Amino acid sequence: MKKPVILVTGSSGLIGSEVCMYFSKEAGYTVHGIDNNQRAVFFGPQGDTRWNQLRLQDEIKNFAHHEIDIRDRKGILELLKEIKPSVIVHTAAQPSHDRAAAIPFDDFDTNAVGTLNLLEAARQVCPESPFIHMSTNKVYGDAPNNIALKELDTRWDYDDEYYTNGISENFTIDQSKHSIFGASKVAADVMVQEYGRYFGIPTCCLRGGCLTGPNHSGVELHGFLSYLVKCNLEGKEYKIYGYKGKQVRDNIHSLDVAMFMHAFVQNPRCGEVYNLGGGKENSTSIIEAFKITEQFTGKEQIYSYIDQNRAGDHICYYSDLSKMRNHYPTWNITQTLSSTISQIVDAWKIRN
Numbered sequence: 062m063k064k065p066v067i068l069v070t071g072s073s074g075l076i077g078s079e080v081c082m083y084f085s086k087e088a089g090y091t092v093h094g095i096d097n098n099q100r101a102v103f104f105g106p107q108g109d110t111r112w113n114q115l116r117l118q119d120e121i122k123n124f125a126h127h128e129i130d131i132r133d134r135k136g137i138l139e140l141l142k143e144i145k146p147s148v149i150v151h152t153a154a155q156p157s158h159d160r161a162a163a164i165p166f167d168d169f170d171t172n173a174v175g176t177l178n179l180l181e182a183a184r185q186v187c188p189e190s191p192f193i194h195m196s197t198n199k200v201y202g203d204a205p206n207n208i209a210l211k212e213l214d215t216r217w218d219y220d221d222e223y224y225t226n227g228i229s230e231n232f233t234i235d236q237s238k239h240s241i242f243g244a245s246k247v248a249a250d251v252m253v254q255e256y257g258r259y260f261g262i263p264t265c266c267l268r269g270g271c272l273t274g275p276n277h278s279g280v281e282l283h284g285f286l287s288y289l290v291k292c293n294l295e296g297k298e299y300k301i302y303g304y305k306g307k308q309v310r311d312n313i314h315s316l317d318v319a320m321f322m323h324a325f326v327q328n329p330r331c332g333e334v335y336n337l338g339g340g341k342e343n344s345t346s347i348i349e350a351f352k353i354t355e356q357f358t359g360k361e362q363i364y365s366y367i368d369q370n371r372a373g374d375h376i377c378y379y380s381d382l383s384k385m386r387n388h389y390p391t392w393n394i395t396q397t398l399s400s401t402i403s404q405i406v407d408a409w410k411i412r413n
Contacts, residue, residue, distance in 0.1 A: 072152075073100075075277040083323065087323070103160055131178060132174060140182075148193070161241040172242070176194065184262060203238045224381075237373075253332075261331055266335070272315060299351075306348040330388070
C-alpha cells in the first residue's frame with residue numbers, strides 16, 4: 062500500500078522539523094520538505110537551520126528536501142503537481158515582528174503572498190487535502206493589552222474573570238497595533254480561512270503563542286525560551302524590553318503542536334481557527350523563566366532592562382485551549398514547561 066504524502070514548508074525550522082519527524086515515524090507518511098534557509102537571511106548565521114535539514118535527511122528514510130522559496134509561485138505549483146500531497150503543513154514564514162519593520166516587502170511577500178501561492182496551488186492540485194497553517198497570536202495585535210490586568214510579584218495576569226482560562230478564538234483581531242509582521246500574518250490567516258470557507262478546502266489556522274522545543278535555533282528577535290537558555294549557558298546578557306520583565310507568554314512544545322496537527326488531519330474541518338499555546342499551566346514571565354532555567358544550568362542569568370516595550374507586544378497572553386480540547390478530545394498538552402526548558406538546555410549543551 063502506498064504511503065500518504067505530507068508536504069511541510071519551513072521543514073528545517075522548529076515546528077516544520079518536528080512535524081516531519083512525527084508524521085514519518087508515528088503516522089507512516091512519506092515526507093517532502095520545502096526550505097531554503099531564509100532564517101539565516103533574516104537573522105544571520107545564528108539563525109541558520111542547515112544543521113536541522115541534515116538531521117532530517119539522516120534520520121528520516123527517503124526524506125525529500127526541496128530548495129524552493131515559497132514566493133516562487135510557479136515552482137510551488139509545479140512541485141505540488143509532482144508530489145500531489147495528501148497533507149500540507151505550512152510553517153515557513155518571516156517570523157519576527159521586530160525584523161519585519163526593516164524588510165516590509167520581504168515580510169509581506171513571504172508571509173502573505175507565499176501563503177496564497179500555496180493555497181492556490183493546493184486548490185488546483187489537491188483541494189481535498191488538509192491544509193494546516195501556522196499562524197500567530199500576533200493577529201490579535203496589542204488588543205489583549207486592553208484586558209484589565211493585575212500586577213503580581215513575578216508576573217502580570219488577567220484581572221477579569223472572563224479570561225480566567227486565557228484568550229479564546231473569538232477575541233477581536235481588528236483596530237489594534239499588530240506590527241508589520243502581525244499584519245502580514247493577518248492577511249495569510251484570513252486567506253487560509255477563506256479558502257476553507259469559500260472553496261470548501263479543509264484548512265485551519267493555528268494561532269501559536271510561543272512555540273518552542275530543543276530543535277529551535279533561537280535568536281534575539283525570535284525564539285524566546287531557546288534564546289534565553291542560550292544566553293544563560295553562554296553567560297551572555299539577555300535584554301528585557303519593558304513591562305518589568307513580568308510579561309507573560311504560554312509556551313507549547315513542538316511535539317504537542319505536531320500531535321495536534323495529526324489529530325486535525327484525522328478529522329479535518331473547513332476554515333477553522335485555533336489558539337495553539339501551552340495554556341495557563343505552561344505560561345511564564347521572563348523573570349520566572351530565568352529562575353527555571355537557572356535550576357537546570359546552575360548559572361545565574363545575566364540581563365539588562367530597557368524601559369521600552371517592543372511595538373505591539375503583549376503584556377500578558379496565554380491561550381484558552383477549550384475549543385481545541387472540545388473539537389479534539391484525545392489531544393492534550395504532554396510536555397510541561399519545566400520539562401521543555403530542561404530539553405532546551407540539554408540541546409544547547411550538545412550543539413555548543
